[in-house]
Amino acid sequence: xxxxxxxxxxxxxxxxxxxxxxxxxxxxxxxxxxxxxxxxxxxxxxxxxxxxxxxxxxxxxxxxxxxxxxxxxxxxxxxxxxxxxxxxxxxxxxxxxxxxxxxxxxxxxxxxxxxxxxxxxxxxxxxxxxxxxxxxxxxxxxxxxxxxxxxxxxxxxxxxxxxxxxxxxxxxxxxxxxxxxxxxxxxxxxxxxxxxxxxxxxxxxxxxxxxxxxxxxxxxxxxxxxxxxxxxxxxxxxxxxxxxxxxxxxxxxxxxxxxxxxxxxxxxxxxxxxxxxxxxxxxxxxxxxxxxxxxxxxxxxxxxxxxxxxxxxxxxxxxxxxxxxxxxxxxxxxxxxxxxxxxxxxxxxxxxxxxxxxxxxxxxxxxxxxxxxxxxxxxxxxxxxxxxxxxxxxxxxxxxxxxxxxxxxxxxxxxxxxxxxxxxxxxxxxxxxxxxxxxxxxxxxxxxxxxxxxxxxxxxxxxxxxxxxxx
Amino acid sequence: xxxxxxxxxxxxxxxxxxxxxxxxxxxxxxxxxxxxxxxxxxxxxxxxxxxxxxxxxxxxxxxxxxxxxxxxxxxxxxxxxxxxxxxxxxxxxxxxxxxxxxxxxxxxxxxxxxxxxxxxxxxxxxxxxxxxxxxxxxxxxxxxxxxxxxxxxxxxxxxxxxxxxxxxxxxxxxxxxxxxxxxxxxxxxxxxxxxxxxxxxxxxxxxxxxxxxxxxxxxxxxxxxxxxxxxxxxxxxxxxxxxxxxxxxxxxxxxxxxxxxxxxxxxxxxxxxxxxxxxxxxxxxxxxxxxxxxxxxxxxxxxxxxxxxxxxxxxxxxxxxxxxxxxxxxxxxxxxxxxxxxxxxxxxxxxxxxxxxxxxxxxxxxxxxxxxxxxxxxxxxxxxxxxxxxxxxxxxxxxxxxxxxxxxxxxxxxxxxxxxxxxxxxxxxxxxxxxxxxxxxxxxxxxxxxxxxxxxxxxxxxxxxxxxxxx
Numbered sequence: 001x002x003x004x005x006x007x008x009x010x011x012x013x014x015x016x017x018x019x020x021x022x023x024x025x026x027x028x029x030x031x032x033x034x035x036x037x038x039x040x041x042x043x044x045x046x047x048x049x050x051x052x053x054x055x056x057x058x059x060x061x062x063x064x065x066x067x068x069x070x071x072x073x074x075x076x077x078x079x080x081x082x083x084x085x086x087x088x089x090x091x092x093x094x095x096x097x098x099x100x101x102x103x104x105x106x107x108x109x110x111x112x113x114x115x116x117x118x119x120x121x122x123x124x125x126x127x128x129x130x131x132x133x134x135x136x137x138x139x140x141x142x143x144x145x146x147x148x149x150x151x152x153x154x155x156x157x158x159x160x161x162x163x164x165x166x167x168x169x170x171x172x173x174x175x176x177x178x179x180x181x182x183x184x185x186x187x188x189x190x191x192x193x194x195x196x197x198x199x200x201x202x203x204x205x206x207x208x209x210x211x212x213x214x215x216x217x218x219x220x221x222x223x224x225x226x227x228x229x230x231x232x233x234x235x236x237x238x239x240x241x242x243x244x245x246x247x248x249x250x251x252x253x254x255x256x257x258x259x260x261x262x263x264x265x266x267x268x269x270x271x272x273x274x275x276x277x278x279x280x281x282x283x284x285x286x287x288x289x290x291x292x293x294x295x296x297x298x299x300x301x302x303x304x305x306x307x308x309x310x311x312x313x314x315x316x317x318x319x320x321x322x323x324x325x326x327x328x329x330x331x332x333x334x335x336x337x338x339x340x341x342x343x344x345x346x347x348x349x350x351x352x353x354x355x356x357x358x359x360x361x362x363x364x365x366x367x368x369x370x371x372x373x374x375x376x377x378x379x380x381x382x383x384x385x386x387x388x389x390x391x392x393x394x395x396x397x398x399x400x401x402x403x404x405x406x407x408x409x410x411x412x413x414x415x416x417x418x419x420x421x422x423x424x425x426x427x428x429x430x431x432x433x434x435x436x437x438x439x440x441x442x443x444x445x446x447x448x449x450x451x452x453x454x455x456x457x458x459x460x461x462x463x464x465x466x467x468x469x470x471x
Numbered sequence: 472x473x474x475x476x477x478x479x480x481x482x483x484x485x486x487x488x489x490x491x492x493x494x495x496x497x498x499x500x501x502x503x504x505x506x507x508x509x510x511x512x513x514x515x516x517x518x519x520x521x522x523x524x525x526x527x528x529x530x531x532x533x534x535x536x537x538x539x540x541x542x543x544x545x546x547x548x549x550x551x552x553x554x555x556x557x558x559x560x561x562x563x564x565x566x567x568x569x570x571x572x573x574x575x576x577x578x579x580x581x582x583x584x585x586x587x588x589x590x591x592x593x594x595x596x597x598x599x600x601x602x603x604x605x606x607x608x609x610x611x612x613x614x615x616x617x618x619x620x621x622x623x624x625x626x627x628x629x630x631x632x633x634x635x636x637x638x639x640x641x642x643x644x645x646x647x648x649x650x651x652x653x654x655x656x657x658x659x660x661x662x663x664x665x666x667x668x669x670x671x672x673x674x675x676x677x678x679x680x681x682x683x684x685x686x687x688x689x690x691x692x693x694x695x696x697x698x699x700x701x702x703x704x705x706x707x708x709x710x711x712x713x714x715x716x717x718x719x720x721x722x723x724x725x726x727x728x729x730x731x732x733x734x735x736x737x738x739x740x741x742x743x744x745x746x747x748x749x750x751x752x753x754x755x756x757x758x759x760x761x762x763x764x765x766x767x768x769x770x771x772x773x774x775x776x777x778x779x780x781x782x783x784x785x786x787x788x789x790x791x792x793x794x795x796x797x798x799x800x801x802x803x804x805x806x807x808x809x810x811x812x813x814x815x816x817x818x819x820x821x822x823x824x825x826x827x828x829x830x831x832x833x834x835x836x837x838x839x840x841x842x843x844x845x846x847x848x849x850x851x852x853x854x855x856x857x858x859x860x861x862x863x864x865x866x867x868x869x870x871x872x873x874x875x876x877x878x879x880x881x882x883x884x885x886x887x888x889x890x891x892x893x894x895x896x897x898x899x900x901x902x903x904x905x906x907x908x909x910x911x912x913x914x915x916x917x918x919x920x921x922x923x924x925x926x927x928x929x930x931x932x933x934x935x936x937x938x939x940x941x942x
Contacts, residue, residue, distance in 0.1 A: 106708065106827030107858070108715070153659050159720075162659060165636065180918050185825040188624050188633060188859045189896040191911055192903055192941055193677075193923050194668040201665050218715045237577065244579070244689045248762020249630075249720035291719020292771065300763065354656040356577030387578070388659045425660040432663055440662055447651050452664050454929035459922070470663055 002087055007064060008044050011090060014056045019096065021045040030071060030091045031083065034138075038079030038434055041087040042069070049096045051171065051179060051210045057092060058208070059177030067464045068092050070204040072114065072146025075138035077350075078433030080150065080203045080469050089467070094145045097210055103128050108216045109168060109185045114145025114209050121214075130216040133160035133252075137334045145209050151201035153429035155333075158385040159252040159289070160217065162429070164200045171211040172199050175465045185213050198455060203431050204466040206459040220289035222297030223252070225326040226305065229280035229316040233359040236284050239313045240355065240385060243286060246304050250297070253287035254385030255333055256358070261381045264394075265332055265339040272332055275318040284384070285333055336381050340394055345401040346379070347411045349391040353424035358384055361422055368414040369393050373407050388428040391415060416443070432470045441471070473558055478535055479515050482561060485527045490567065492516040501542060501562045502554065505609075509550030509905055512558040513540070520567045522642065522650060522681045528563060529679070530648030538935045539563050541675040543585065543617025546609040548821075549904030551621065551674045551940050560938070565616045568681055571595050579687045580639060580656045585616025585680050592685075601687040604631035604723075608805045616680050622672035624900035626804075629856040630723040630760070631688065633900070635671045642682040643670050646931045656684050669926060674902050675937040677930040691760035693768030694723070696797040697776065700751035700787040704830040707755050710784045711826065711856060714757060717775050721768070724758035725856035726804055727829070732852045735865075736803055736810040743803055746789040755855070756804055807852050811865055816872040817850070818882045820862040824895035829855055832862075832893055839885040840864050844878050859899040862886060887914070903941045912942070 012020030021027050022044055030045045048054045061068045067089040071081040083089040098115035105128050112121055118139040125132040133156035136142060142152075148170070152163045160166065169184035182196055199207055230236050236256050243251045259281050266272050288304065290297035301319060308314040320326035340346045353361050362380060369376055375396030382389035393411060395404035416426040420443065432440050441449050452471045459465075483491030492498050493515055501516045519525045532539045538560040542552040554560040569586035576599050583592055589610040596603040604627035607613060613623075619641070623634045631637065640655035653667055670680055701707050707727050714722045730752050737743050759775065761768035772790060779785040791797035811817045824832050833851060840847055846867030853860035864882060866875035887897040891914065903911050912920050923942045930936075 104825065104827060106712065107825040109825070151661050151665075153661075157659065161636075164665070165632075174918070174922075178918050180922065181916065182919070184896070185858075185894060186823045186896050186899070187857045188628065188823045188854070188899040190622050190624075190672060190900055190902045191896050191898045191907075191915065192919070193926050194622075194635070194665075194672050195919070195922055195926070197665040197668040201661060206664075218719055220719065241577065244762075246763060248689055248691065248760075250762065289719075291715075291721065292717060292774070303763070352657045352659045354575065354578040354580070356575060383659070386658045387656075423656060425655070425657050425662050427662045428657070428659040429661055431661045436662075444662065445652065447645070447649050448653070448663070448666070451645075451651065451666055451930070455664050455666070455926070458925035458929040 003043055003066065007066065010060060011044060011046060011057060014060065015046050015048050015053055019047040019049065021047070030074065030093065033074060033076065033079060033082055035077060038082040040083035040085055042083040042089055042091045043087055045091045045093055047093045047096050051173065054092070054173045054208060054210055055177045055179055058173050058175055061464050062176045062462060065462060065464060066090060067467050069466050070094060070208045072143035073117065073138065073141045075142040076146060076150060076433060077430045078435035080431055080433030081146065082434065084468055092208065094143060094210070100124050101211065104185065105130060107185050109213050110216055111183060111211065111213050112144050113211045114143060116144045118142050118144060118147060125216050126219065129219050131219045132214065132216055134163060134166060137337065144212060148200050148209050148212055149202060149204050150431040153383065153386065153388065155253045155255060155383060157383065158254055159249060164197060166215050167196065167200050167212050168215060169213040170196050170199050170209050172207040172209055174207045175460045175462065180207065183211060183213050203433060203470050205456060205470050206465060218291055221292055222290040222294035223287060224297045224301040225285065225287045225320040225329050226301060227275040227318045227329050228284045228286060228314050229276055230282045230284060230314060232282060233362045235313045236282060236384060237356065237359055239284060239308055242307055242311065243304055246307065247288050247300050250288050250290055250300055251286065251385070252289040253285065255285040256382060256384035256389070257283040257285060257333065258378065258380040260377055261336040261339065261379045262332065264343055264379065265335045268339045268342045269335045272335065275329060276316050278316070280315055285329055337390070340379055340392060344395040344399065345404040347393045347405070347408050349412065349415050350428050350430045351391055351415065351419045351424055351426055352386065352388040352428035353419060353422045355385070355387040357422045357424070358387060361418060364418045365391060365415050368418060369411060372411045372414050373404065434469055437470060474514055474537065478537065481531060482515060482517060482528060485531065486517050486519050486524055490518040490520065492518070501545065501564065504545060504547065504550060504553055506548060509553040511554035511556055513554040513560055513562045514558055516562045516564055518564045518567050522644065525563070525644045525679060525681055526648045526650055529644050529646060532935050533647045533933060536933060536935060537561060538938045540937050541565060541679045543614035544588065544609065544612045546613040547617060547621060547904060548901045549906035551902055551904030552617065553905065555939055563679065565614060565681070572682065574599050575656065576601060578656050580684050581687055582654060582682065582684050583615050584682045585614060587615045589613050589615060589618060596687050597690065600690050602690045603685065603687055605634060605637060608808065615683060619671050619680050619683055620673060620675050621902040624854065624857065624859065626724045626726060626854060628854065629725055630720060635668060637686050638667065638671055638683050639686060640684040641667050641670050641680050643678040643680055645678045646933065646936045651678065654682060654684050674904060674941050676927060676941050677936060689762055692763055693761040693765035694758060695768045695772040696756065696758045696791040696800050697772055698746040698789045698800050699755045699757065699785050700747055701753045701755060701785060703753060704833045706784045707753060707855060708827065708830055710755060710779055713778055713782065714775055717778060718759050718771050721759050721761060721771055722757065723760040724756065726756040727853060727855035727860070728754040728756060728804065729849065729851040731848055732807040732810065732850045733803065735814055735850065736806045739810045739813045740806045743806065746800060747787050749787070751786055756800055808861070811850055811863060815866040815870065816875040818864045818876070818879050820883065820886050821899050821901045822862055822886065822890045822895055822897055823857065823859040823899035824890060824893045826856070826858040828893040828895070829858060832889060835889045836862060836886050839889060840882060843882045843885050844875065905940060908941060
């Protein structure tokens with residue numbers, strides 16, 4: 001089945017021919033996503049230039065029962081931004097809604113349109129001596145609308161919260177085309193149900209976020225980054241407790257890294273080098289920030305590391321001596337996902353458990369994955385301070401990639417069973433999209449699925465809003 | 472109309488006669504609320520002792536179409552916990568569900584039942600060297616379930632967030648009696664729609680929160696409290712910017728106080744005294760905390776106040792020299808609501824505006840209220856750092872209280888019009904309840920009301936869950 005060309009013309013007329021992509025070459029980038037797992041087909045990509053155009057598109061979609069797939073920077077990892085294979089869904093790109101409407105340094109807020117690239121917002125805030133703390137590997141191309149729709153996390157979530165925590169208000173175009181203007185700058189507002197947080201993390205299935213008010217923070221006066229070697233996840237947990245105790249709110253990153261992802265990175269990413277002289281089984285990359293001064297941050301970091309040495313938690317450590325070195329530490333961490341590619345197939349997990357359960361998870365999952373694929377290599381790294389690990393499993397050396405990837409489902413099942421047992425989540429920060437929808441429905445309590453379906457029906461009774469995603 | 476006594480017997484049998492209150496004297500405390508504005512009538516108060524009993528009550532309510540009004544510590548200020556006047560609503564008290572199920576010092580979480588009194592949780596956390604930062608004037612009697620259902624704010628919200636921000640997971644009994652167990656300890660969890668935040672702030676209209684996982688924080692090693700005199704709200708805003716800039720996340724309270732509420736407190740609350748030698752038009756009570764040490768907090772406070780003196784923002788200031796003096800400062804602030812009573816009728820507002828708009832709000836509202844009631848006395852105090860003021864208006868000296876309170880509606884209208892114009896909220900932290908329902912519906916965009924009604928219908932199609940509240 002296909003959409004009637006006359007109907008495509010009506011949609012195209014709303015945005016104008018120049019912004020209605022119908023040629024295969026133009027459409028191609030909107031049909032493919034980073035992992036190449038969820039390609040789809042669409043006859044039309046609409047690039048509206050105003051909220052009013054988004055509204056008119058949805059009104060026409062509602063009138064004609066046409067499914068719409070919103071798309072931001074197309075960096076999502078679960079296929080939430082992809083049309084399906086049937087060619088009956090229209091992609092609506094938010095990229096042209098890329099205006100920063102306001103930066104309010106008194107209220108510490110920014111009002112931004114959905115298509116603003118994350119890094120652009122970070123830089124605009126920095127120009128006003130403010131921090132927008134959301135930071136992701138994809139920040140050069142991902143967009144705020146997608147960050148909010150998927151409730152993105154990242155390194156900064158430890159101290160500043162996820163995208164949801166950073167969002168004070170939203171402007172949403174509903175499936176009917178109605179505009180829900182809830183662009184508030186208020187930290188406290190108890191006027192009825194929290195509708196905002198249905199759209200944030202709703203993955204575009206309840207409406208399209210076209211703009212948002214997000215929180216800004218004073219720019220830290222000092223930041224210290226350390227690369228610390230440890231012998232076990234248990235020691236990392238003890239170090240985390242000590243860091244919380246001594247640095248309190250100043251602890252702004254706490255990333256756990258196993259040797260394997262570092263080794264892959266050193267082997268495959270040009271220009272990288274090991275921050276420490278010898279190899280160690282585990283590392284933590286931790287950041288301490290101070291609102292007061294660079295000296296204050298340095299003193300706090302030294303106090304922590306001294307305590308950690310004395311407690312026997314730390315085998316070796318390097319504090320970045322300047323911004324260049326700090327950038328090189330961060331680059332190591334950010335390259336770890338990509339550095340897996342030359343090592344063959346990778347089966348990925350984006351899990352969270354209560355922080356205290358991290359060592360137990362690593363021990364149990366380490367055994368479970370060997371039972372699924374003997375010789376597979378655990379590539380464990382992530383936001384330990386949030387209980388969130390990217391627990392990726394690279395194929396055994398010399399294995400056939402296709403054969404290995406055929407184990408995706410049993411591997412996921414084995415790991416996620418442990419996650420469930422520990423009270424965790426099998427989608428900590430990437431969302432559900434197409435990838436995890438069946439598993440969500442299969443594993444969560446029936447009442448949760450029922451409640452989510454009720455919400456979906458209440459907001460999108462015709463089912464035209466990013467169908468087949470989440471629920 | 473009344474409920475059939477045989478049906479009351481069936482409800483009573485679920486909890487047992489000892490916990491089913493049917494005598495007028497026993498019921499009375501559950502029918503009256505702190506301000507005496509929203510008295511109602513109920514034939515039966517149920518005090519279930521387990522989640523299972525709550526579930527069976529709701530199943531029977533659902534089967535028989537009987538409206539249920541959940542009630543916690545009965546400290547709410549908008550009538551959300553009150554039955555109506557018709558005697559057809561049963562009150563369900565959560566007070567006996569008062570177990571702290573777990574305090575997890577590794578994950579920094581507490582799992583608590585709805586009926587746990589806020590102060591009891593604060594103290595249990597402190598025993599484990601952890602901070603539960605929610606702090607309210609009513610903390611000696613209000614309960615966690617009510618705090619979450621009304622998304623309570625308070626002084627600590629500035630640094631640690633509102634009740635919503637502090638809540639990681641909930642256990643909810645739905646109107647049907649089904650139990651939605653979402654008691655997660657996870658900071659990052661993107662498995663579908665954010666259902667939790669519908670119940671948090673839902674004021675018991677979508678389901679009954681029976682337990683929750685809340686976040687704990689490392690206990691600060693040092694806290695410094697200062698009472699600072701200023702000449703204007705503009706100077707307070709400049710001081711707030713400076714405090715954010717210099718203390719960053721260490722700024723844990725920033726309360727704005729006009730002279731009038733302090734004068735009322737000094738006049739009417741025995742044992743109070745002015746922290747400063749002379750009277751000043753405005754004050755800020757601010758707290759700086761340090762995760763590191765008492766000396767660190769003190770140095771940070773002195774650095775800030777020195778800077779503020781040099782900038783000409785501060786006329787005088789007292790730093791509490793010990794915990795007794797700090798407690799006396801806090802007592803002044805907490806007594807301000809009560810200290811209004813001897814001054815006659817008070818028309819209250821619980822508003823928020825963007826922080827930057829606080830001075831404009833105070834200037835404009837100050838004129839507007841005089842137009843409604845010449846000679847009325849503005850009693851302005853509140854959580855300025857959150858943009859949230861308790862903007863109360865005491866009657867003119869010598870006026871008739873009843874005549875004055877007849878102006879409640881026009882006074883509210885005048886103040887709330889300014890709030891709307893400034894992009895603010897007319898219910899910052901107390902909620903909607905019965906008190907503000909009509910105004911919510913009258914003043915918010917129709918699409919917001921429509922969306923809230925859709926949510927209400929999706930969760931409570933029979934309309935038995937705390938009817939007549941919120942929406």
